[in-house]
Amino acid sequence: MGINQISVFLENTTGRICEVTRTLAEADVNLRAISIADTADFGILRLIVDKTDVATSVLVAAGFTCRQTEVAAVEIEDVPGSLASLMELFQKSGINIEYLYASLEGKEGKAVVIFKLEDHEKGKTLLEKNGLTMPKNF
Secondary structure, three states, X not given: OEEEEEEEEEEOOOOHHHHHHHHHHXXXXXXXXXXXXXXXXXXXXXXXXXXXXXXXXXXXXXXXEEEXXXXXXXXXXXXXXXXXXXXXXXXXXXXXXXXXEEEOOOOOOEEEEEEEEOOHHHHHHHHHHOOOOOOOOO
8 A cells, every 4th residue: 555656856957857767767667657746947756666765776876866755556446436436535534635646557447546645644544444455566
C-alpha cells in the first residue's frame, strides 16, 4: 500500500526532464508512474520507479535535488465511477488528499492511483479496511 515516491525539483528550462529520464535509463531504472507540476520558474517531477534508492542516488550524483516521500498506491477498476467512489471514501472519512496522479501500469482493466495524503496512516487504514490494495510489482 505504501511506496516511496521521488520528487525531483527542476528549473523550468528546456531539456531538464530529458536529463532526468536519461539519467534513470542509464542506471537501468524503470518508471512506473510520472507526474509534473510546474510554475513559471520551477517544477516538481514526481516519480514512482522500480529501484527507488538507485534512482535517488544517480539523480543526486547528477546534480538534481531530490527527496523521497511515502505515498499510497491502490489499484482500482478502469471504469467510469471507480475514482469517484474512492474519492467518496476519503471525503466521508475526512481525509485530505494533498495530490494524486494515476498510472495504467497495473493489470489490464485496472488503473493505479497514487496519493499523497495529509494523514498517511489514517488513509492507509481506510484503504486496507475497504479491501483496496497495491498492485503486485508496482
